Amino acid sequence: MSATEELAIHRHGPVSVIELDRPDARNALTTSMLFGIGAAAAAAETDPEIQVVVLTGAGDQAFCAGMDLRSFTDGARFDTGSEAGAAYERLVRGELSVPVVAAANGTAVGxxxxxxxxxxxxxxxxTAKFGFPEAKRGLFPASGGTFIGTRLPLGIALEMTLTGNPITAQRGYEVGLINSVVPPQDVLPTALALARQIADNAPLALTACKELVRLxxxxxxxxxxxxDYWQKAVFHxxxxxxxxxxxxxxxKPVWQGR
Structure with a gap:
């Protein structure tokens, strides 16, 4: 199955929606999907008409069940040296230049x-749950999961990674992982509405805010x-x-992105 069959890319004005489209496999990630997501993210960065990316999954059971273990055991490997691979890595690290809103339609683990x-x-x-079960399988979350402490209190981050037990969406909201918890049918519409609000703002200012707040x-x-760099670039x-x-x-302002 190719990445184009495993992903669906939708355009909503200035918003690009990247949808994981393997609902029968709980949207588990294959290596071709990783490349596809990276390529779609890179395309969004270089398209001046795209201001925000929305990530979501097909179906109502899972956003993503993690790496497809069949793909992993078959020997498939992810090459981060390619442009698409590098873009995926930057996306996971929160370094994509455009804002990213996730519509977690269901559970996300690993x-x-x-x-x-x-x-x-x-x-x-x-109805979603979130967790890192890797320690239960002799592994650890090595693709960015150990940095969860940058978004959560240290004790919660350690509890999740050391026990491997998931937390509910409500618990995720209470500890600051999740911004909003909504009924299943409202997840994508809520994310799109928020993405459009973000897209109404100046692109250069958005890039500066994202980089500086994360740093x-x-x-x-x-x-x-x-x-110092961004103050000169944005204010002038x-x-x-x-x-x-x-x-x-x-x-309403008409932004030029410069």
Whole structure:
């Protein structure tokens, strides 16, 4: 099965929706899917008409059950040296230049939760659960899962990784992993509505906000250095002038991304 058969890419104005489309396999990740997701993410970054990416899964049972173990045991390997592979890695690390909203239509475990952690905002189904069961299988979440402590209190992050036990969407909301918990049928519409709100804002400002807020959590010294760059780039941009003009003229701004 090719990546095009395992993924569905939808366009909603300035929003690109990347949908994992293997509901019968609980949207488990194959290597071809990883490349496909990476390629779609890279395409969104380079398309000036795309301002936000939404990640979701097909069906109502799972966002993603993690790596497809059959694919793994068959010897398939993921090459991060390719452009698509590198883009997937940046997505999982939260380094994609465009904002990413996740619509967690169902449970996400293992690599599926690692993919969710690459999103900036997570909308979750009330029926979903989230966890890292790797320790139960003699493994550990090696594709970004051990960085979950950047989004959660340390004790919760250690509990999830050391026990391998999942948490509910409501618990995820309470500890700050999830932004909103909604009924299953409202997950994607809620995520799209939020994505459109984000897309209404200036692209350059969005890129600056995403990079600086994330860096402030992971590398405060670098965040201070990058703040100087972004302050000059954004405050002297055409979009900054357009934002001021639009406010004075009481109209919607027309962003140029520069």
């Amino acid at each position: 690599g599926g939760l690692e993919l969710l952690l690459g999103a900036d905002i997570i909308i979750a189904s009330a 402030a959590v992971t590398d405060a010294a670098e965040a201070i250095e990058r703040l 941009s055409e979009d900054a002038r357009e934002g001021a003009r639009a406010f004075i003229e009481k109209r």
